[in-house]
Amino acid sequence: xxxxxxxxxxxDRVFAALANATRREVLRLLRERGPQPVxxxxxxxxxxxxxxxxxxxxxxxxxxxxxxxxxxxRIYRLDAAPLAEVQDWLHPYERFWRERLKxxxxxxxxxxxxxxx
Numbered sequence: 803x804x805x806x807x808x809x810x811x812x813x814d815r816v817f818a819a820l821a822n823a824t825r826r827e828v829l830r831l832l833r834e835r836g837p838q839p840v841x842x843x844x845x846x847x848x849x850x851x852x853x854x855x856x857x858x859x860x861x862x863x864x865x866x867x868x869x870x871x872x873x874x875x876r877i878y879r880l881d882a883a884p885l886a887e888v889q890d891w892l893h894p895y896e897r898f899w900r901e902r903l904k905x906x907x908x909x910x911x912x913x914x915x916x917x918x919x
Contacts (some may be wrong), residue, residue: 812865813891816884819864824849825857829866832880839875 819825828843840858858878861867865884870877885906 803819812884813887815860815864816866816888819860819866820888822853822857825861828854828857828861828878829880832867832878833882837870837877837879838871840878841875843878864890 824847827846831843831846833837840851841854843858844854847854851912858867858869862869867878868881870879
């Protein structure tokens with residue numbers, strides 16, 4: 803597979819992983835609380851552990867989390883590097899909306915205020 807196609811496939815895995823609310827919540831938990839064992843993560847969700855394991859597998863395959871075994875436990879850690887690529891992709895859209903909102907603000911500033919009387 804050519805390098806460009808491989809990069810696109812990796813980007814697609816990251817965006818697909820982020821499309822799910824449960825997986826986004828797992829990333830939030832790992833960001834805020836640091837590395838955690840599967841059971842600690844599972845305690846935050848109303849689902850069976852095998853279901854959470856499927857979500858963790860998707861995140862791992864997207865490169866968003868890493869897994870380390872410690873005895874019988876699996877400890878998951880956030881790997882935020884792929885999120886920088888998402889941010890790079892979103893940046894032009896952020897700039898687009900910032901310009902649009904500035905234009906709206908300028909228009910509203912030019913409009914006369916309503917007289918409450």
